[in-house]
Amino acid sequence: ADTMAKASPALDDEEDLEFVCPICYLYLCEPIKTPCKHLFCKNCLIKSFGFNRPPRCPLCRTDCTHVKVLELKTHSETEDIVKKLDPEYKERASKCIRERKMWMSSKFLAPLFQNMESGLYEVSGAGNDEVNGIYVVGHVPSYLGPRLYNKPGTQIFMFRWNRREWIIASLARGFDD
Known part of the structure; x- marks a missing residue:
């Protein structure tokens, strides 16, 4: 079975769209909220901040230079809803955590986690x-x-x-x- 298809919400289900990451278009995984109140998957926001200098909200372009993305807590209310909507949530979340640990252990990727300049x-x-x-x-x-x-x-x-x-x-x- 294709996990991408399972993690993607049905397009005709308007209510579910607020639980879809605007970066990867899948159900939110470890949802975090920016100071400007937008929700993203934690790993999606980490990557976005790494590619955009200075870091800005991918939706409204608010300056997020002061945001320490790794310190943002998972938005538990949203996560509880997504867990019910996405039967693959637990598996996807553990994959995201493994991916993040790999990034953090890399001396090359460490600057990304400190919001520093990186290529x-x-x-x-x-x-x-x-x-x-x-x-x-x-x-x-x-x-x-x-x-x-x-x-x-x-x-x-x-x-x-x-x-x-x-x-x-x-x-x-x-x-x-």
């Missing part, structure tokens, strides 16, 4: 789970060329080509092996 990109829909994920500024000794972004814990890199396309490649060890 992060997310690849999704690439047709390959190994390629999809968060990429950070990477470094390869003796490489001269466009800025490289690395998927932490892998040898997968990407770079922008001709300002229009992104190239993703798995870089093995040097040619002298």
Whole structure:
């Protein structure tokens, strides 16, 4: 069974739409409320704050520089409702927590959690789970060329080509092996 389909609300159910994240369009997972009173999935807001400098609410563009997203508490009232609407909630929430722990353990992604400047990109829909994920500024000794972004814990890199396309490649060890 497709979990994306299960986590997506029926489009004709207007009442459920207030429990849908405006970023991922799935039922809210670990819902948190911004100071401007908008609800998002915790991980969606973390990623949004990482990509937008300075951090702003994805809906109304309110400045959220002072918001420590990891310290925002789950909106329990909303979470209780979403748990009833989404039979996959418990599984999705534990996956989100694992994903966040992985981000926090990465020395490259740590600045994201402190609302600091960072060069992060997310690849999704690439047709390959190994390629999809968060990429950070990477470094390869003796490489001269466009800025490289690395998927932490892998040898997968990407770079922008001709300002229009992104190239993703798995870089093995040097040619002298």
